[in-house]
Amino acid sequence: MLDFLNLTVRLAAPVLLVALGGLFSLRVNIFNIALEGFMLFGCFASVVGAYLTGSVLGGILFAAAVSLLMTMVYALFVFELDVDPVICAIAVITIAGGLTRYLLIPIFHTSGRYILPPELALPTVNLPWLEAIPVLGPILNNHSILVYLALVLPFLLHIFLYKTDLGLSMRSVGLNAEAAASAGISVKKVRYFALAMNGILCGLAGAQLALSLNLFNVGMTNGRGFTALAALTLTGFEPILTLLACLLFGASDALVLMLSGEGYPVQILSMLPYVLALVVAIVPPIVRRLAKNARRRRAERTLMAPGRECPAQE
Amino acid sequence: MGAKTAALDLRGLKHWALGLVSPVCAILISFIMAGIVVVFSGGNPLEAYGALLRGAFGSAAGLRNTVRYTLPIIMLALSFSLCDRCGYFNIGQEGQMFTAALAVAWVPQFMGGAPGFLQILVMVLLGALVGGVMSLIPALLKFLLGINEIVIGVLLNYIATLLSSYMLLHASFADPNSSMPMSYLIEAALPAAAMVGGVVLIVLVYGLGMQRTVPGYELRMIGKNPRFSRACGLPTVRIILIMALIGGAFSGLAAVGEVAGVYHKMYEGFAAGMGYNGMTAALIGKGGSVGMVFGSLILGALQSGSVTLSVETSVPAELVQVVQGFVMFFATVNILRFGFRRNRKGGN
Numbered sequence A: 001m002l003d004f005l006n007l008t009v010r011l012a013a014p015v016l017l018v019a020l021g022g023l024f025s026l027r028v029n030i031f032n033i034a035l036e037g038f039m040l041f042g043c044f045a046s047v048v049g050a051y052l053t054g055s056v057l058g059g060i061l062f063a064a065a066v067s068l069l070m071t072m073v074y075a076l077f078v079f080e081l082d083v084d085p086v087i088c089a090i091a092v093i094t095i096a097g098g099l100t101r102y103l104l105i106p107i108f109h110t111s112g113r114y115i116l117p118p119e120l121a122l123p124t125v126n127l128p129w130l131e132a133i134p135v136l137g138p139i140l141n142n143h144s145i146l147v148y149l150a151l152v153l154p155f156l157l158h159i160f161l162y163k164t165d166l167g168l169s170m171r172s173v174g175l176n177a178e179a180a181a182s183a184g185i186s187v188k189k190v191r192y193f194a195l196a197m198n199g200i201l202c203g204l205a206g207a208q209l210a211l212s213l214n215l216f217n218v219g220m221t222n223g224r225g226f227t228a229l230a231a232l233t234l235t236g237f238e239p240i241l242t243l244l245a246c247l248l249f250g251a252s253d254a255l256v257l258m259l260s261g262e263g264y265p266v267q268i269l270s271m272l273p274y275v276l277a278l279v280v281a282i283v284p285p286i287v288r289r290l291a292k293n294a295r296r297r298r299a300e301r302t303l304m305a306p307g308r309e310c311p312a313q314e
Numbered sequence B: 001m002g003a004k005t006a007a008l009d010l011r012g013l014k015h016w017a018l019g020l021v022s023p024v025c026a027i028l029i030s031f032i033m034a035g036i037v038v039v040f041s042g043g044n045p046l047e048a049y050g051a052l053l054r055g056a057f058g059s060a061a062g063l064r065n066t067v068r069y070t071l072p073i074i075m076l077a078l079s080f081s082l083c084d085r086c087g088y089f090n091i092g093q094e095g096q097m098f099t100a101a102l103a104v105a106w107v108p109q110f111m112g113g114a115p116g117f118l119q120i121l122v123m124v125l126l127g128a129l130v131g132g133v134m135s136l137i138p139a140l141l142k143f144l145l146g147i148n149e150i151v152i153g154v155l156l157n158y159i160a161t162l163l164s165s166y167m168l169l170h171a172s173f174a175d176p177n178s179s180m181p182m183s184y185l186i187e188a189a190l191p192a193a194a195m196v197g198g199v200v201l202i203v204l205v206y207g208l209g210m211q212r213t214v215p216g217y218e219l220r221m222i223g224k225n226p227r228f229s230r231a232c233g234l235p236t237v238r239i240i241l242i243m244a245l246i247g248g249a250f251s252g253l254a255a256v257g258e259v260a261g262v263y264h265k266m267y268e269g270f271a272a273g274m275g276y277n278g279m280t281a282a283l284i285g286k287g288g289s290v291g292m293v294f295g296s297l298i299l300g301a302l303q304s305g306s307v308t309l310s311v312e313t314s315v316p317a318e319l320v321q322v323v324q325g326f327v328m329f330f331a332t333v334n335i336l337r338f339g340f341r342r343n344r345k346g347g348n
Helices: A002-027 A035-053 A056-080 A085-108 A136-140 A145-163 A165-175 A177-182 A187-212 A224-235 A239-262 A266-304 B002-040 B045-057 B060-085 B093-110 B116-145 B149-170 B192-212 B214-224 B226-231 B236-263 B274-285 B289-312 B319-331 B335-347
Strands: A113-115 A215-217
Touching (some): A002 A136, A002 A145, A002 A165, A002 A187, A002 A224, A002 A239, A035 A085, A035 A215, A056 A085, A056 A187, A085 B274, A165 A187, A177 A187, A224 B149, A266 B149, B002 B274, B002 B289, B060 B093, B060 B116, B060 B236, B060 B274, B060 B289, B093 B116, B093 B236, B093 B274, B116 B149, B192 B214, B192 B289, B214 B226, B214 B236, B226 B236, B274 B289, B274 B319
């Protein structure tokens, strides 16, 4: 059980990092569905960076840099050239899939997948004082730095959004860009900043995904960007709630990994995260709609109650 | 009077030619960008593009292959632009294709003894129906509950892909003796002439219907301004849902063509990545049928030439995907409008 929860935390980390990246974009009202593409760039760049520099840190930094560069190109297209952000985002995903598949061949002379030497895998941190805590210790210990970053970041982000000037600017740009502009906020600068943060976090997510397994696999993000979007729509872009939602996805990933060794059909098991994301995206709006209808019926009943005048017709 | 119509025609022609500038530029820029990628990875882009061109158009077999790859892309482009006109972003085309193909592969199981043409007929109808229903799910969720159709569509794509992988291993039509997951051979084959004829017919009906008929007019109106068309008394939501159904049916038909007309069996991942092709072609054509066929032809030629590319040069065939991505990326930019806006700014 503790193993399972430990695995949950580890598998939730990449989704969480992507989701927090997407949160920046959604908070400034850019529905960035290209998360998947930026993360794939991050995966590939982390492996290339680690390979070229011979260090894990080099891989992480390179992933963040490449992903940042790509988001800036995307931002340039969306903000300066007025393109359709959705189609541009899908183009980014297509380019990410194509370029990483293509560049694997000239850089690593292999096709489909490249495995780094094991010493370039993301090292895990063992904290003796954490180990000593009964239940929490084994769950939270022995993760990589990026997992810890992912776990701390939602709280920092909460503080950033609600306690700092820049966070306030971001929220106001998201709620009403024109009003924010007339209040003297530079909407474009705030949006570029949000997309830059989005890029860096997607890069880190890619680094965690690729370097924790020390390999790059074509299309290894496997829809995590979209899962993150589903999680975000569930939580209404709240960082701390997003942490919980992503842990749920981490748990489903962990369940798939643990059960796949026990003779269940792999394909059906692998559907679990996607079905979960589907449920997460569909059920809350239905519940909201039902609640609204119930409220309206209740209000009608009160209005029509005996002893009350009916509202005059015409 | 005659002079006036001629002048009008000339203006229409000019408009049409100007509309061509931006997609052609986008395609050229994409090839240049992909060429830069090739140079940096130590290849020769001119050699690569020469091989692509030879492979796609250089021989009768190559040409046939180009047409074969172009047909499904045309269907997908029609599907995408039809839905796009109603404000429904049909990104679930791959899922629609996979589920429709499952239905097609299943048909010989329950009507194996029936004559071939009857089986084909059922395959076409069933494939279209299944594709349509798959496309209706995100559309219903969007227009009834306001859920983003892109997230749902993509998730359904993943689920449909996994489902088809599972079915190709365990369902009654799965061939247990093959090395990779695939269905049994489908005996009743869709003839190539029927496929070409069918696609030409659908393109004609689409192109003329959109411009010259009342439903086409209504559809364009909904695309431009759904609130206005509702105020005009159109059952907007119902029309949109019907269009989503038809759009999905088109993707389903693309899958029927692939499975029953080309491969004669369904195998794992046969439609992977095809959905983006249709979207790109629709984007190049900006919703017009001529431009869409042109865009599909370019993408089809890329795919058909990619075999020659990997055989004759050291440049890997994966380059094709890079070009496709760039085409999509640059086709989003309306170069003309951008130019005009800059001019206006300069004037002020």
